[in-house]
Amino acid sequence: MYEYAIAWEWLAFAARWFHVITAIAWIGSSFYFIALDLGLVKRPHLPPGAYGEEWQVHGGGFYHIQKYLVAPAQMPEHLTWFKYESYFTWISGFLMLCIVYYGGADLFLIDRHVLNISPPVAILISLGSLALGWVVYDLLCKSPLGRNTWGLMAVLYVVLVFMAWGYTQLFTGRAAFLHLGAFTATIMSANVFMIIIPNQKIVVADLIAGRVPDPKYGQVAKQRSLHNNYLTLPVIFFMLSNHYPLSFGTQFNWVIAALVFLMGVTIRHWFNTTHARKGRPTWTWIVTVILFILIMWLSTVPKLLTGETDTAAVAPAFQQFAGDPHFPAVKQLVSTRCSMCHAAEPVYEGIVRPPNGVMLENDAEIAAHAREIYIQAGRSHAMPPGNITDITPDERKLLVAWFESAVEGKKQ
Template sequence: MYEYAIAWEWLSFAVRWLHVITAIAWIGSSFYFIALDLGLVKRPGLPVGAYGEEWQVHGGGFYHIQKYLVAPASMPEHLTWFKWESYATWLSGFAMLAVVYYGGADLFLIDRSVLELAPWQAICLSLASLAIGWILYDLLCKSPLGKNTWGLMALLYIVLIAMAWGYTQIFTGRAAFLHLGAFTATIMSANVFFIIIPNQKIVVADLIAGRTPDPKYGVIAKQRSLHNNYLTLPVIFFMLSNHYPLAFATQFNWIIAALVFLMGVTIRHWFNTTHARKGQPTWTWLVTVVIFIVIMWLSTVPKVLTGEEEQASLSPRQQTFVENGHFEAVRDVVQGRCSMCHAAEPVWEGIARAPKNVKLETDGEIAAHAHEIYIQAGRSHAMPPGNITEISPEERKLLVAWYETTVEGK
């Protein structure tokens, strides 16, 4: 059993690393071509059918690039298709979802204080949401509304907010953010697989056959590419968010997710405008900072929104321990709710070593990790995963009060 847990841990690491590698490849090529496309210049003397050109320098050499909206008069022998970066990113991401969240559903996917689910039910809901999300998005794009690009993007934003709320009503906060990223990434990769690449292949086939390609295929692919452009940065945020519990494991996490999508728009607008040589709208960075500050504010569950005090009352015994600086109550909570995993020899099935090598068995170990306990189990609900050990709200408040009065207050 010990060897199985070790092998599973390394498998998790391997698929995560592979996902990072493939995502870098996809996002890198996507960012490059967006910048290239926006920076194209129309000059006299371009070949027939050429839309614009760009001169670039990199690695000690010069590159002369020309773009054709349809295709050149004659097809080149070698044509590079940028598609496997997208496919590999999605496949490796799904593998990570399966290994980490499906394989560890009880810890990372299910929060029984949110919704009582069996692992198979949670997994089916996860799979269904990804498939239904793409189908709904694709139908919207193909509907009459799809002719209005910005109206469609506004409706898509509403759908994403609804999914953010829905995921937080089903899964753990960690899994909700991860799924929102997977939901968005599925739309992006499916755009490449089902729309962009097939449309380009139709154009190529028409050219080879001597037919004039229909421009509509390029227009449709361009719209989907625009969506991918604005969705990229939020996906990165959600994939990184599992390291930051104040983002995913607080009361207003779905609103935070909604604001993350807006930050993606403001940042991409700056890059798109700059690459198109239409100025540098620095106001977008100010807006981004303001949104981020609002996110930070929301993560603390402010009284003005909840109508409740941030720290509800402790029991008289707990308050006495906090005021007198005693440690027993805190130790009881940590050892009773956390040490079955955070131990030299974890007793929780499937965990061979303490996560992140954080051990919480002795007074010294608990004191050394006071800040992590405060953030992960006090200020947020990230730990225990899925509240598997059923830590109570009062116990969380005790951890907060202990840290803020006897640790941070020193």
């Protein structure tokens, strides 16, 4: 049974690695084409239908690129489609959501101080919110409001802020931020799968059939691409936030999320304006720094992170791990090797908040994090960092024996 914990940890690592690789591919190609599109120059010698061109140098050679807003007069012999980067980024992200948050719903997804629900209900809410988000977003884009690009983006911002608040009323702070990222990423990937690629296929089919493509398909795709452009950086922030409790472990976490979306706009505006050769609006960086300082302030105003451990939520874990004969020795070990950092008020120099919001000050907290202790400090030497508290090999063996004994005891 304990082998399952190790295998599950490696599965989570593989999924995260897969997700990072595909995300790099998607975001990299997206940023490149946005910069390319904004940098196009109109010149008299361009062929009919060409909107602009760009000369670039890379890898020891020169590239001459031309863009057609609708389509060229004839279908090219080879056409490269950029879509799988988006699809696999979403698939790998959803896989991680299943492994970490659905598989560990009692610890990572549900905070019974926020909403006392069962894991199946929490998972259904999670899935439903992702699907509903796309439906609402798509209907807004197709409504009369969709003809006003910036008015639509303002409404979408209100929707995102509402979702930020809503998720914090349903899940743990960590899960709320992760879901906000997943909610936004689902919209972005669905834009590619449901709108951008299908519209481009219609244009290609018209070309093959000898018909003149309707410009509306390209215009709609461009609007959705613009949304993806401004949503990318906030999604990255939310995906990284689970490593930084100061971002999500505060009563103002939904306000922080709202400000993160604004920072995504200001940062992308600088790059978009620069790539379009319309100047370098340095004011955007000033606004971004102010917003970030405000976020830092909001993260410390409550003085105490909310945390995510609930005695009621970990009752089964408490009975299983705190009742094991090894537990008294483990408790003493954790109190001397771990709790100087993993405490509500850490005493270790330079640590002002418990790392990742994990506190190990009482029986319930130690039992709740038994699996993490087993993996991080028993089976591996990841904790303590650099073995700063001089945990011995025999003490690591004790942690392993404790976890495996408790797991085997539950089987019997």
